[in-house]
Amino acid sequence: MDVSAIRQDFPLLDQEVNQHPLVYLDSAATSQKPAQVIDAVNHYYRRDNSNVHRGVHSIGTRATESYEGARKTVQSFINAEHVEEVIFTRGTTASINIVANSYGRANLSTGDEIVITQMEHHSNIIPWQQLAKQTGASLKYVPMQSDGTLTLADVENTITQSTKIVAITHVSNVLGTINPIKEIVKIAHQNGAVVLVDGAQAVPHMKVDVQDLDCDFYAFSGHKMCAPTGIGVLYGKKQLLESMEPVEFGGEMIDFVGLYDSTWKELPWKFEGGTPIIAGAVGLKTAIDYLTDIGFEKITAHEKMLTDYAMEQLSAFDGIDIYGPDHRAGLITFNLTDVHPHDTATVLDAYGIAVRAGHHCAQPLMKWLDVTATARASFYLYNTKDDVDRFINGLQSAKEFFGDVF
Structure with a gap:
């Protein structure tokens, strides 16, 4: 994979921040x-x-062909069996809310269970909290191991015959944990539950085959995979989507409107009320083509190389706490000892290095880690070993600066 050529495709990377070349x-x-x-x-x-x-x-014909052509591209990309199983949404959050508000409200009641984990993004916690309150169902959490992974034994012990929905992230946005989705789906199905997978941190970085996973729903966003903001996908098995009611009503999703009653279009359009995200779909198709041409095996291998290299450098680094398992996706979440992550990120920014700092929309996980916030460096196909070296040097500078302060 020619990373130097790839970097030339990304105009934003060719700039200086605080008089230093940007490291994103x-x-x-x-x-x-x-x-x-x-x-x-x-x-x-x-x-x-x-x-x-x-x-x-x-x-109008050209626009329709582009929009529906994008749907076919997504179908092939995730290996959905039917093109109508691909619903365009505003993003992962919107996709999860459709499942909670449509499938969940219709199928859950008092005594039922919803199973999730503490490593979930808020977008895969709050909709289920609200659903539990609305239906009388109970919310249960699969216990996590000390390194932030799950065991299948704990999954089996948490999911019961009363479990109706299992909602779980494919890859943790904080820990980088890669969950064994296929095995979890099998356990859930043996107990009669459906499974929604939050794929926001997986789809940009690895090949995803929804038929192989056998998940019932899969949600992801375009903006994390080189596409525009405001476009996402909900995949759902056809028979489930056909049984579900829309959650947004208006133009585009109707079949016939009378004075006192209306009927809906067939899949996928009954879930796409209003003018759809046409330009976003065009951008998503192009992003999928771009990433597919490079090859996900190469992208995954490149990110692993960068992550392993960074972890190796950090292993010799005193005064740093790293969170998550050894086998992880392409991100590292950390804290410099006794330094607030916002301060760490500010020093790194002074050297043109952009990292994330905060609770990462994962406050229950922060509580589990016994921290208020963390810093996170995440890698993608356009990052290089030189980016990692500058990141490590920036951390050393931050450590020295705050060491003098304290």
Whole structure:
């Protein structure tokens, strides 16, 4: 994989921040966008901008073909069995809320269980908290091991015949834990539960096959995988989606509207009320094509190399706490001892190094780690070993600075 050539595709990386060349290590929050994606969205607005599914004129036809073509690209990308199993949403959060508010409200009641973990992003906790309150169901958590992993024995002990929904992240946005989704799905199905997977941190970095996983729902966002913000995907098994009611009502999703009753379009459009995210879908298709052309095996291997290299450098680093398992996705969450992560990130920013600091929308996990916040460096296909070296040197400078302060 020619990383130097890849970097030239990302215009934002070619700049200085605080008089230093930018080192962008915050792709877990949002990835940068290649020129190919920027150009595709620009072309849509310049040449094909029209609403879809409505007009019979040529521009409207081109827009519809682009939008529905993007759906077919996503279907192939995640290996969905049917194209109508791909629902375009605003992002992972919106996708999870559709499942909670449609499937969850219709199928859960008092005595039922929802099983999640403490490593979940808030977007995969709060909808289930609200659903439990609305339906009388109970919320249960699979225990975590000291390194932030799950054991299948604990999964089996937590999921019962009363469990109706299991909602779990594929990859933790804080710990980098890669959960054994296929095995968890099997356990859930043996107990009659459906499984929703939060794939926001997985889809950008590894090949995902929803049929192989056998998950019932899978949610992810475009902006973490080189696509624009505001576009995401909900995958759902066809028979489940067909049984579910829409949660947003209005134009685009209707079949017939009368004075006192209405009917809905078939899948996938019944879940896409209002003018859809057309330009976002165009950008998502282009991003998928871009990443697929490079190859996910190469992307995964490159991120592993960078993560292993960074962990090796940090292993000789005194005064740092690193959170998460040895086998992890391409991110490292850490704290310099006795230094607030916001202060660490501020010093790194002074050297042009962008990392994330805070609770990462994972406050229950912060409590489990017994910290208020952490810093996080996350890697992607455009990062280099030189980025890692500058990150390590920046941490050393921060350590020396705060050592003098304290």
